[in-house]
Amino acid sequence: MSYIPHTDLERQQMLAAIGVTTIEDLFEAVPSSHRFPRLNLPAPLSEMEVSSELQAFAEANEHAGEFAIFRGAGAYHHFSPSAINHLLLRGEFYTAYTPYQPELSQGTLQATFEYQSMLCALTGMDAANASHYDGATSLAEAVTVAYEVGRGKRKKVILSPGIHPMYREVTRTYHQGRDIKIVGDKGRADLSDLIDMLDENTAMLAIQYPNYFGQIEDLAKLAEKVHEVGALLVMVVNPTALALFKSPGELGADIVVGEGQPLGIPLSFGGPYLGFFACRTEYVRKIAGRIVGETVDTQGRKAYVMTLRPREQDIRRDKASSNICTNQGLMALAACIYLSLMGKHGLRKVAELCYHKAHYAAAQIDALPGYSVDMSKPFFHEFVVKCPKPVSEVNQALIERGIIGGVDLGADYPGMTDHMLLAVTEVNSKDEIDALVEALKQV
Amino acid sequence: MKIPTDVKYTKNDEWVRIEGDTATIGISDFAQDALNDIVYLELPDVGAAIEQGKAFGVVESVKAASDLYMPIGGTVTEVNKPLVDEPETINTDPYGKGWMIKIKVKNAAEADSLMDSAAYEAFCADR
Amino acid sequence: MSKKNKKPTATLPADATNGAATTVVESPTEPAVEVPPAASSTDATLPAKAPAPQVLEPLIYDLGSPGRVGVLLPALDVPEADLPKDLLRGDLDLPEVSELQVVRHFVKLSQLNFAIDKGFYPLGSCTMKYNPKLNEDTARLPGFAHLHPLTDDEGAQGALALMHQLQGWLGEISGFRHVSIAPAAGAQGEFAGILMIRKYHLERGDTKRTKILIPNSAHGTNPATVTMAGFTAVELPADVDGNVDLEALRAACDDTVAGMMITVPNTLGLFEAHILEVIQLVHDCGGLMYMDGANMNALMGVVKPGELGFDVMHYNLHKTFSTPHGGGGPGSGPVGVNEKLAPYLPGPIAAIIEEAATPEDAPLYGLVMPEKSIGRLKAFHGNFGMHVRAYTYIRIHGASGIQNITRHAVLNANYIRVNLQGEYTIPHNRYCGHEFVLEGHWEDVPDIHALDISKRLMDYGFHPPTNYFPLIVPEALMIEPTETEDKATLDTFISAMKQIAAEAKSDPDLLRTAPRTAPVTRLDEKRAAKELVLCCRPIPEWAE
Numbered sequence A: 001m002s003y004i005p006h007t008d009l010e011r012q013q014m015l016a017a018i019g020v021t022t023i024e025d026l027f028e029a030v031p032s033s034h035r036f037p038r039l040n041l042p043a044p045l046s047e048m049e050v051s052s053e054l055q056a057f058a059e060a061n062e063h064a065g066e067f068a069i070f071r072g073a074g075a076y077h078h079f080s081p082s083a084i085n086h087l088l089l090r091g092e093f094y095t096a097y098t099p100y101q102p103e104l105s106q107g108t109l110q111a112t113f114e115y116q117s118m119l120c121a122l123t124g125m126d127a128a129n130a131s132h133y134d135g136a137t138s139l140a141e142a143v144t145v146a147y148e149v150g151r152g153k154r155k156k157v158i159l160s161p162g163i164h165p166m167y168r169e170v171t172r173t174y175h176q177g178r179d180i181k182i183v184g185d186k187g188r189a190d191l192s193d194l195i196d197m198l199d200e201n202t203a204m205l206a207i208q209y210p211n212y213f214g215q216i217e218d219l220a221k222l223a224e225k226v227h228e229v230g231a232l233l234v235m236v237v238n239p240t241a242l243a244l245f246k247s248p249g250e251l252g253a254d255i256v257v258g259e260g261q262p263l264g265i266p267l268s269f270g271g272p273y274l275g276f277f278a279c280r281t282e283y284v285r286k287i288a289g290r291i292v293g294e295t296v297d298t299q300g301r302k303a304y305v306m307t308l309r310p311r312e313q314d315i316r317r318d319k320a321s322s323n324i325c326t327n328q329g330l331m332a333l334a335a336c337i338y339l340s341l342m343g344k345h346g347l348r349k350v351a352e353l354c355y356h357k358a359h360y361a362a363a364q365i366d367a368l369p370g371y372s373v374d375m376s377k378p379f380f381h382e383f384v385v386k387c388p389k390p391v392s393e394v395n396q397a398l399i400e401r402g403i404i405g406g407v408d409l410g411a412d413y414p415g416m417t418d419h420m421l422l423a424v425t426e427v428n429s430k431d432e433i434d435a436l437v438e439a440l441k442q443v
Numbered sequence B: 001m002k003i004p005t006d007v008k009y010t011k012n013d014e015w016v017r018i019e020g021d022t023a024t025i026g027i028s029d030f031a032q033d034a035l036n037d038i039v040y041l042e043l044p045d046v047g048a049a050i051e052q053g054k055a056f057g058v059v060e061s062v063k064a065a066s067d068l069y070m071p072i073g074g075t076v077t078e079v080n081k082p083l084v085d086e087p088e089t090i091n092t093d094p095y096g097k098g099w100m101i102k103i104k105v106k107n108a109a110e111a112d113s114l115m116d117s118a119a120y121e122a123f124c125a126d127r
Numbered sequence C: 001m002s003k004k005n006k007k008p009t010a011t012l013p014a015d016a017t018n019g020a021a022t023t024v025v026e027s028p029t030e031p032a033v034e035v036p037p038a039a040s041s042t043d044a045t046l047p048a049k050a051p052a053p054q055v056l057e058p059l060i061y062d063l064g065s066p067g068r069v070g071v072l073l074p075a076l077d078v079p080e081a082d083l084p085k086d087l088l089r090g091d092l093d094l095p096e097v098s099e100l101q102v103v104r105h106f107v108k109l110s111q112l113n114f115a116i117d118k119g120f121y122p123l124g125s126c127t128m129k130y131n132p133k134l135n136e137d138t139a140r141l142p143g144f145a146h147l148h149p150l151t152d153d154e155g156a157q158g159a160l161a162l163m164h165q166l167q168g169w170l171g172e173i174s175g176f177r178h179v180s181i182a183p184a185a186g187a188q189g190e191f192a193g194i195l196m197i198r199k200y201h202l203e204r205g206d207t208k209r210t211k212i213l214i215p216n217s218a219h220g221t222n223p224a225t226v227t228m229a230g231f232t233a234v235e236l237p238a239d240v241d242g243n244v245d246l247e248a249l250r251a252a253c254d255d256t257v258a259g260m261m262i263t264v265p266n267t268l269g270l271f272e273a274h275i276l277e278v279i280q281l282v283h284d285c286g287g288l289m290y291m292d293g294a295n296m297n298a299l300m301g302v303v304k305p306g307e308l309g310f311d312v313m314h315y316n317l318h319k320t321f322s323t324p325h326g327g328g329g330p331g332s333g334p335v336g337v338n339e340k341l342a343p344y345l346p347g348p349i350a351a352i353i354e355e356a357a358t359p360e361d362a363p364l365y366g367l368v369m370p371e372k373s374i375g376r377l378k379a380f381h382g383n384f385g386m387h388v389r390a391y392t393y394i395r396i397h398g399a400s401g402i403q404n405i406t407r408h409a410v411l412n413a414n415y416i417r418v419n420l421q422g423e424y425t426i427p428h429n430r431y432c433g434h435e436f437v438l439e440g441h442w443e444d445v446p447d448i449h450a451l452d453i454s455k456r457l458m459d460y461g462f463h464p465p466t467n468y469f470p471l472i473v474p475e476a477l478m479i480e481p482t483e484t485e486d487k488a489t490l491d492t493f494i495s496a497m498k499q500i501a502a503e504a505k506s507d508p509d510l511l512r513t514a515p516r517t518a519p520v521t522r523l524d525e526k527r528a529a530k531e532l533v534l535c536c537r538p539i540p541e542w543a544e
C-alpha cells in the first residue's frame, strides 16, 4: 500500500510499545457481533491502471474541450489563464486546512482578504465572506440573514421567477423547517408584480441580474420600493456581467450573492464551484461563514486572521444562524488569482467579448426562418430563442455536428416549450457561432 | 470580583437595579470577566416591550457571544448609546458606565425570583 | 488501561521493545524555518540585522501600476454591438499587475502556509492525511473538467457511471444501501440527514417530535444543524468514561424526540462502549439515529454503521477519502441511509435508467430525484471534482487497502497516546480510535494553556493539534496522526511534545512567547474584531 509507509518491523515495534499483539486488539470496544465485516470492494489497482480507467470514464463524456459549447444557465465555459491551475496546485495552498492557526496560515488568510476585497470592488458592497458552497446556497443563506435582520418577525421572502430555478429550489430546501413563506416565483410575475407583493411583513426581495434569461431588467426604482417597507434587496449576480454593468451597490442592493464559477473555475460537471456573498457593513455580524480581517502581530507587523468568530457554529453552536464549516476556500483562491490576472482591463474585455459575440449570434439566429430571439430587453451573454421544433430535437441535431446547444426552458417554465436558452462567451469564435447558425438553419 | 449589594442578579449573570418603577440592567463583573475583551453590543430600541427571561440583546467578545436576557419584564425607556460604540467599558465598569438599558417595570413582583448579592456570590463560587 | 504493562508476545528484534520515541529534538529558539523577510527580498537568507519587516508580502493591489495587464485576450472577431450606455458601470477597481507579479505574489503567499505537503499536521477531527497527487490529475482530465453540468445524460455517461459506482462503494463501506453524493460538505450532509428525519416523521403524521438529542462532546455543526432544520437541540452529558450517560439518555427519550446525532468514534476518539444500547433506546422511543461520520477513518473495514442500526450518516470525502482541504474547502459530504429514509434522500442521484441489453454493453445512467426528496441542496449535482478524487482513492486501495487505512490510522494514534501518557493527562485513557484527546495544562504551571503548547509546537516544525475541542475536556488538545505518517515522524513529534512539557516547567516563557519561527508572532485578535478591516478598497464615490 503505497500511501501507508509502515514496515513490518515498525508495526511490531509500535504494537509492542502499545502493549498489544495485533492491530485487531485495538478494536475491542467495537461490538464483536459487528466487528470486521467483509468489504465487497474490488481488489487494489496500481496507479497506472487507475489512471487509465479514469481516462476511459472521462473520454466517454461530451465536453467543452472537444465540442463547441453554447450552454450556460448558471455554469459557463470561459478562458482560464494557465497560471491559475499552476498556482492552485501548490501543495502549500491545497493541502492546508482552514486557517485556524493564523501564524501558519498567512498565505491563505491574505489571499482570502484579497478575494474579499475584489468581491467588494466588483459588487459595490462593503464586506464579503470567504465563500459559501455555491451561488444557490449563498441565496439560501441571504434569506437567513434577511430573516434575522427582521428579527424573525418578517416572514415573507419574495423571489423573482427570473432567478435560476435550482437556486429557488435550494432556497426552499434550506428553509423547509423554518417559519418562512417564499412567494413570487410560481407564475410569470414581472418586477412590478413583485413590487406589489411588498409589505411590512416582507424580509427581502431577491432578483437575478442579469436574470436567468440573460436580460437586464429596469432596476431604477426597485431598491427604493423595497427599502420603503423596511425589507432588504438581495441581488443574485453574474460576476462577469458586473465588469460591464452597474454594480449592485450602485443600484441599492443590501446583499449580493452569486456563482463565482465564471471566475476561472472549470465546469467540472457542476462542482466544486464558489458561492460568493457580499453585503453592507450593517449586516456583517449577521452573515454566516468565515470572514478574514486585518490586524497586527505582537511585533507590529500587518497580518490577517479569521474574525467575527462568535457568529460561527463552533462557538455559537445551536444559536448559530448557519452550520457552515468547510467552505469553498480553494475556489475563492482561484477566483482571486483569476481577478488578479484579468485585472481592471481584462475582465472588462472578457465581458465585452461575451456581449458582442452573444449579440452577433442572437442577430443571426433571429434572422433564421422559424426562429426568433427575445430582444425585448437588453441582455448580456445569454438569450432566449424560440425554436421551430422541440429543443431536444434541435440539440440532437447540433450534437451530431459537434455543437452543444442550449438548455430547454420548457421543463422549468411551462409556457416556454420549444424555447432554448443559449450562452455565448469569449471562447466561442466567429467560426463556431457561424457553424451554430448554419446548423440551426438545417434542423 | 465585585458583587454590589444594591442590585439583584439572574442565573445568566445580568444584574438589575430597581428604583421605583424604573429598572437599570447590565451584566455582572463575573460575566464580563468570563467573556473577556468585549467588542460588540447589540441593544433593543426604545419602546420595545420585552418579557422577563426573553432576550433583549447580544454581547460579543473575541471568542464568545452571549444573549442578554431580561431580569424582569418591562418597556425599554432608555438605551446606553455610548456603550454600543465603546462596549469595552463593560469590562472596566460593569455596574456603572457599563449599564445597558433602563426599563419601565411591568410587574415588580417578578424581582422576587432573582438572587441577592449573597446568593449570587454562592452561585458564582459553585461554577 | 488493562494491557498497559503487558509484555508483547510476539518476538521482536533486540531493540524493538523500546518502541517509544528516543529521537532527541533540539529546542528551537532561533527562527529556523522560512521567516519571510521584508517585502522586496526573496527567500534567500536575511542579512544579520535586517529591520523588522512591516508587511510579509504587499497586497496584490499594492503591486500594480495603472495600465498594466496580466492577460492578453483575443481581438473581437465579430461586429461590435451597441452597448446600453445608461446601464454601464464606471471604474472597476481590480489590480493592474503582470502575470509574473501574480505568480510571484501567490507563490510567496503559499510559502507562508503550513500544509500536509510540508509537514506533520495532526489536527484532530480533520484527518489531514496525504492527498495523493494522482487525484489531482484525474479530477483535471478534460472529459471531467470541461463537462457542463447540464449535459444530456447520453453525453455524460462516463461521469454518471463514476458517480453511480462511488455511491455503491460508499454504501458498501458504511452498510447503507442508499447513498446521495449531492451534499457539498459534512455540515450539509448533516443538514440533509436531519431534514430527512424531519420529513420521515411528518409524512407519518407524527408532528410532536421537536427535539434532537446530542452528546455535549458534539462538534458545533451538529447543534447548529438541528436549529437550521427547525428542531431544538437537547444536550446529553457524558459519563465518567467518556461515553453517553445512559441514565440521562433514558430520561430524555420520549415521544417528542425526533432522533439523536452521535459521532462514532466520539470526539474524544473513543468507541462508544454502549453504542448498541444507545441505538436501541432511541429507536424504542420512535426516534431515528444519525451518525456523524467525520471519524470514518477509524471505522473502515472495522464496523459498518448501517449494520449497527444507524438510520443515516454522512461521510466527509475531504477527510476519510483524501480529497484535499484546500485551505478551507471545497469538501463533499455524501449521506447514506437505510430503507426508511431512502425516499427522502437529497438529489439528484446517479441511477441506472436502462439496464444493459447484453453483458458486454454498459447500462444507461441518468440522474433521478428520489420520490419524496427533501429537495436540492445546491445547484447541479454535488462537488463532482471531489467525487472523482474519492473514486480514484477507493479504486487504488481496494478492499484490503481500505481496511489497512483504518488499521494504521488507529495504530498511529495509539502509539502517540501511550508515549505521551507520562507527560500529559489523558482523560479516559483506553484504546482510542484514529485520534485521542489530552489535556494541555499542568497543575504546577497554571498559566500555561493548550494554546501555548500549540504555538510552541510550531517552533518544532509541526502544525498544532485541534485546540479546545471537544468542549468537555479542559484545555483539550486533539491529536490525529492519520495512517500516512511513518514511525520516525511520530517519534519526532512525541519527543517535541515531551520536550515542551519539560520546557513548560523549566522555561515557560518559551511557550508563552511562541511561536518564534513562524512567519508572524501571535496576532491581536481583539483589534481585528474591533476595527473590522475586511476589505482594502476605498468605498466608491457614488456611495457617498
Ligand SMILES: Cc1ncc(COP(=O)(O)O)c(C=O)c1O
Binding pocket: A324, A325, A326, C125, C126, C185, C186, C187, C188, C219, C221, C263, C267, C292, C294, C295, C316, C331, C332, C333
Ligand atoms: C466531528 C465533525 N463533524 C462535522 C464536521 C463538519 O464537516 P464539514 O467541515 O465538512 O462541514 C466536522 C469537520 O470539521 C467534524 O470534525
